[in-house]
Amino acid sequence: MENILKNKPLxxxxxLLLLLLPACTPVISTYVEVTRGYSxxxxxxxxxxxxxxxxxxxxxxxxxxxxxxxAPGGCWREYDYYSDDSFKWELVYGGRSGxxxxxxxxxxxxxxxxxxxxxxxxxxxxxxxxxxxxxxxxKVIAAGNSRIxxxxxxx
Numbered sequence: 001m002e003n004i005l006k007n008k009p010l011x012x013x014x015x016l017l018l019l020l021l022p023a024c025t026p027v028i029s030t031y032v033e034v035t036r037g038y039s040x041x042x043x044x045x046x047x048x049x050x051x052x053x054x055x056x057x058x059x060x061x062x063x064x065x066x067x068x069x070x071a072p073g074g075c076w077r078e079y080d081y082y083s084d085d086s087f088k089w090e091l092v093y094g095g096r097s098g099x100x101x102x103x104x105x106x107x108x109x110x111x112x113x114x115x116x117x118x119x120x121x122x123x124x125x126x127x128x129x130x131x132x133x134x135x136x137x138x139k140v141i142a143a144g145n146s147r148i149x150x151x152x153x154x155x
Contacts, residue, residue: 026065033058037090038152046093047147052103053136054090059083084110091121091133096143099126105133 037054038044046052064078087109094102100122107117123131129140130153141149 030061033060045149048095052091056088058086093148095145101143
């Protein structure tokens, strides 16, 4: 009888470990982070060669993993890492010639410019002070050879 009682703690140890093991598995969540370089309805100014508006889309993976009880900073480590599929586009002001403004569209993948995805755009302000690109409508308040004042009306 004495031997059975001595071995009881050892009998429960594997069961206890099996119950605690799932608590040590990493927790992973993925989400999309969108950064916009503009605010709808806010007046902005850009010089020639500067970005008027941009959008950047990144897939972020958040990981939380168990590193042990004696680990510095606690027993869990958390960090984010970004997917290689990040995407960014931007419109750059190119100046004014007569009633026409010049805008450069640039696109990036993984922070590298994509040469096939550069486009020179022209908009005739004598027809309208608003122009649309993708889902964005931009109202030009004033445009000259050195700068442009504008409002992003909608996105």
